[in-house]
């Protein structure tokens with residue numbers, strides 16, 4: 136028990152620590168995370184309120200708790216599946232923990248506890264506001280909702296751990312698996328986002344119910360949750376608790392029992408390859424630098440996904456909006472208005488989504504304890520930064536323009552709007568790229584061991600939040616100007632704002648960037 | 658010696674070399690130019706800590722192997738990191754033949770090679786792609802790098818491993834790979850932080866021979882070490898650092914005429 140608590144403490148503090156020049160290690164990391172969570176909670180409150188309101192207006196309020204539970208479950212499932220690989224089955228962790236005089240069960244319990252606690256954040260964020268709102272309608276939901284919130288996502292976490300292990304195993308075994316897994320992950324993610332979009336754009340809610348009925352077939356315990364929450368058959372709560380306890384007990388027992396075998400299976404021997412003198416190739420120095428970074432990204436499916444996710448969403452958004460608008464019964468006049476609104480919203484939205492897959496905000500962190508190499512080589516710091524910005528712009532350039540062209544065709548953009556949907560996202564990605572680079576230079580996290588620490592690092596979090604807020608403000612300006620004045624004014628003012636922002640950040644980068652890079656101890 | 662004169666000479670020869678693309682007489686021409694590493698009043702303090710380097714002044718002439726010794730935590734790695742531009746130092750200036758680190762950092766770094774005490778390399782690259790990367794940065798032609806990699810890698814017996822990923826390398830193999838990378842671009846100043854840790858006897862012998870050969874061409878080697886026997890045999894000069902300050906800096910003969918370096922070191926670092 137004592138061992139369990141001290142190891143748990145190490146695991147949790149490790150999660151929140153990051154390099155800080157002022158050496159206030161734990162506090163500042165925790166501060167950033169709390170800030171992030173509070174903002175997420177606010178968003179969740181608004182969304183929950185809106186959804187409940189829509190359900191009430193359609194007289195299907197009783198579907199709301201299950202819908203929320205379904206969203207919480209799927210979020211937990213996706214996140215746990217994506218993270219199990221690096222959090223639970225990291226061999227570095229294993230090498231550090233195994234020689235310690237700890238029981239395997241302690242290690243397993245600590246690992247699973249931290250994992251579960253982290254994954255619970257999603258269901259807490261999504262469900263706590265719903266418990267408050269729906270609890271006012273049906274007080275028994277306060278009890279049944281809390282029980283469901285604690286148990287049902289746990290079952291999802293357990294499921295994703297099993298799947299995550301299988302994926303990790305395949306990943307380590309076959310090089311080709313890396314590509315397949317990446318594609319698989321991206322496919323799961325795309326499908327997931329598409330479903331969420333179709334659901335949220337559906338106006339009368341019936342489709343949402345029917346979509347969730349598929350979920351009922353796949354996960355019968357959602358039906359039990361329904362019975363408990365809506366029909367007040369509280370016996371099902373007991374069943375859910377029992378199911379959660381039994382399945383986690385079973386997983387822990389299996390994990391402990393096959394602990395050694397499991398890690399043995401995960402360990403891979405690299406294939407040896409003989410050196411040929413044709414391997415010696417000369418390249419331009421900047422290409423070589425770019426290649427080095429691309430290799431670092433392509434090495435891990437999680438990073439590829441982080442690198443592409445926003446861009447894929449950017450493609451899905453106009454398509455799914457288009458199809459959900461098809462299912463709406465609106466006349467041609469309304470359709471014109473709808474298209475006009477889309478021309479005003481999409482440039483900012485696409486820019487925001489592409490910029491979400493930012494690379495620069497973890498590009499310095501990605502160097503890890505090998506930062507000394509580039510720092511001791513004769514590379515101009517501005518060339519180095521420029522190369523990071525190019526890599527950052529690359530996917531956004533392809534996906535952003537593709538998404539722009541799709542939008543132009545689907546929503547019949549006029550010439551000026553067409554120019555703006557191509558230009559604005561690109562400029563926004565550049566702006567976000569320079570900003571991300573500065574943030575990462577300020578808050579790097581070197582000496583990480585799992586890729587997860589990169590995505591959870593303060594610089595990545597601060598970046599995604601500020602970038603989203605900036606994009607929303609920009610979209611609002613564009614929308615309001617476009618609606619009340621005209622598109623020319625909207626486009627030119629947004630353009631001026633973006634370019635001014637880019638120039639300002641570039642000036643900061645050229646003045647401070649080199650010093651910031653030198654200040655990172657490595 | 659007029660340093661301005663040498664600056665000009667350096668500039669002209671460099672331009673000449675680049676424009677003629679003469680690589681054969683590269684070494685010979687450079688050897689006629691005098692180089693000098695100057696460390697002037699360098700102080701470095703880590704955030705929230707005491708001084709790790711305090712007012713350090715060292716002057717190293719070409720053709721010297723300079724040994725830098727001191728107890729653990731004395732500030733050796735800290736000074737070395739300042740010289741190679743890994744971090745900012747609070748005061749002072751470091752220059753290599755008129756090129757100052759604070760102003761002309763890129764030109765400065767073109768003339769140096771550095772190997773840290775812990776060679777963390779790009780684990781997912783193969784040995785050869787790492788060497789290619791370094792050679793690309795230094796603009797080394799394909800023929801030259803083929804020839805260098807051939808001779809150096811065979812010398813260190815890692816040629817057959819170059820096709821493998823660095824993550825499969827042992828500590829010593831990584832050390833050897835970074836040595837190959839360091840010698841590849843003919844640095845004027847070679848800076849090594851504890852280079853003999855983890856090397857097998859044969860490899861350390863080769864490194865020592867390479868080092869001697871290298872300074873005979875007018876280059877400078879600056880290295881820190883805890884192996885005093887090696888320092889005693891190899892170095893022409895030695896400096897001892899203690900708690901961030903230089904407590905001794907002189908020719909090695911000044912010590913070894915009377916006593917062994919080891920007893921001198923122990924005396925010096927224990928008293929005062």
Ligand SMILES: Nc1ncnc2c1ncn2[C@@H]1O[C@H](COP(=O)(O)OP(=O)(O)OP(=O)(O)O)[C@@H](O)[C@H]1O
Pocket residue numbers: 656703704706709727728729730731732733734735736
């Ligand atoms: N990143 C850092 N942040 C804060 N203090 C540091 C950092 N790196 C080193 N120090 C401190 O600076 C002092 C000098 O450290 P340095 O690494 O230069 O010693 P060293 O002479 O190389 O020792 P060793 O022989 O063990 O390699 C030590 O007191 C150390 O605690």
Ligand SMILES: [Mg+2]
Pocket residue numbers: 733734735774850
């Ligand atoms: Mg050291």
